Amino acid sequence: MMATVFDVAKEAGVSIATVSRVMNNSPRVSAATAEAVRAAVEKLGYVPNQQARNLRKNESNSILVMIPDVTKLSYARTLAGINEKALEYGYTLLMNNAVGEEQEIVLNRMAETQRCAGAILLNVMLGDEWLPDVDSRLSLVLCSEYVSGCNMLSVSVDDRKIGREAADYLLKLGHRRIGYIGSCVSCSSAFERREGFLSRLSEDGIEPDVRLVAYTDVSTNYREGYRVARELLSRPDRPGAIFCYSDILAMAAVTVAGELGIRVPEQLSVLGVDNNVYAEMVHPYVTSFSQPFEEMGRRAMELLHLKMTGQTIPTGRVIAEHELKIQESTGPAL
Amino acid sequence: MMATVFDVAKEAGVSIATVSRVMNNSPRVSAATAEAVRAAVEKLGYVPNQQARNLRKNESNSILVMIPDVTKLSYARTLAGINEKALEYGYTLLMNNAVGEEQEIVLNRMAETQRCAGAILLNVMLGDEWLPDVDSRLSLVLCSEYVSGCNMLSVSVDDRKIGREAADYLLKLGHRRIGYIGSCVSCSSAFERREGFLSRLSEDGIEPDVRLVAYTDVSTNYREGYRVARELLSRPDRPGAIFCYSDILAMAAVTVAGELGIRVPEQLSVLGVDNNVYAEMVHPYVTSFSQPFEEMGRRAMELLHLKMTGQTIPTGRVIAEHELKIQESTGPAL
DNA sequence: CTGAAAGCGCTTACAG
């Protein structure tokens, strides 16, 4: 029922080889012939069978997206961007939620069984040295994270710069007792943000103070953030300002402050990252760095497409622009 | 490089037809032969090429998921469930965010071009009478919504019952001035919840009071909910209890109440639906009906699989269990 | 510039 190359060939009065050439924009076709074929394609509503093409070319048009948890807003936004471009290019998406060591296993299996042609990884660990090896068999692009020294294609914000700007902003507001609530630093975003943050503080002569710092394993879990913030803000020598790895953590800090009778921003400034839309549910609104997740997803898919089609890639590491959105949770030091 | 039927056939000393039969669990193979083939498959790590199989059988292993916005938590949770089962069955997912009239167009194009074998729709309108027509060419399953009278496969909670139980719960707390904040009733979940709610109130002699009701077009938009709740709760004759279509709306109501100095639950009870994890960021915690979205996604994928493989389907309409999670935002009437 | 033919990896009547 669905038109095939044969139908188009008959309609246009040419061979199927010619139809194929036209469909693939081969230059070795005369303009007149190409025109006739195109007319036939149009008339019959012909759409090439991607599966047959893949089979013949020994390719796959599937892309694996390694997404730890699609219900996390930042990942979902990134996925939306990836999917948008995938549809445009005609790729099909496979989703897998492997994390940690499991990732390497899944990716190797995918490469072996040719289930997909490439993959976009939304979270990797700093020490994932197996990435280049897998990358040699299966095109990989990192999105949101970056692993230095292993020359992988990646799209991310400049997390170190975010950290620096966070410190800079709080310093300019006159703060000196500046704390940090973050996650374990096993991925680049957490590591870099903290490094940039601390290095900027250090430039103003402020050295890390363990009493002002709190960590949680789960950087996007509100309850964990709440627990940690409660502990930190209950101390008599609590900070006057806190930079948080994520808005979820920042919202927890704002809520805890309210419960402890600490006025935000008068007595405590809270700064987050992500510009999470749910932050509009917590008062005072959290000042935060926005990240263009949808755009990052689109760029990652573009990069992967370029790589898989053997095109030259301008820059291996794409930096997306972040932006400080000043809201209500930050203010001058007492 | 990847092993094919030929490799397995040679290894096992049989023909490729036999290998294929074993892989497809055909009964017309002797136990001994099957065993030999399985051993060869194991040894070579053979995995059938799905594309070739699809091509030969003139099938597709792609499933379209019509998901309006993957960044909405309930949709993302449903998608996670769908994806889990899809991986298990070996299906590949296609995502499309068409809504309203656009859906029919997209689905018809998918059916025509055989891009997919079936689709799961996460939101449809009450009046979508084109569904059975499309369903005759492309297997469809509805998830979260239900369209009466058109005999579509669907998985959803019993929204009417949720509405009834909401009213029942508030009545038992002694409330009489009971309001509703909902979305336009163009989809079954909104329509049914309101119907069930109003009918239960009616049984206790309480008739709809327009002064206690507010609507928003965007049922999952916090700002809209905030605006509407503000308007409703600012009235001198405001309700003493409100049932909200979603937790997002309920959270907005709780926040507005706080701002207006209305104590929750002492002066106002707020009841929501979804048991949204973000609700833990708003105090007092919202009493809510939970929906098993992941499970609903899995069931929808199962149903679709049964349908596409021509198996008998026990029930065309699957009802998932909701559950009232009593938290802090509801209490006895004054 | 164009066509005939082989072949991608599989399934399935058709014989036996």
Added chain:
DNA sequence: CTGAAAGCGCTTACAG
């Protein structure tokens, strides 16, 4: 129960 052969829809050397 098993195998030889055709064919799913396409692409691509190879000739011409």
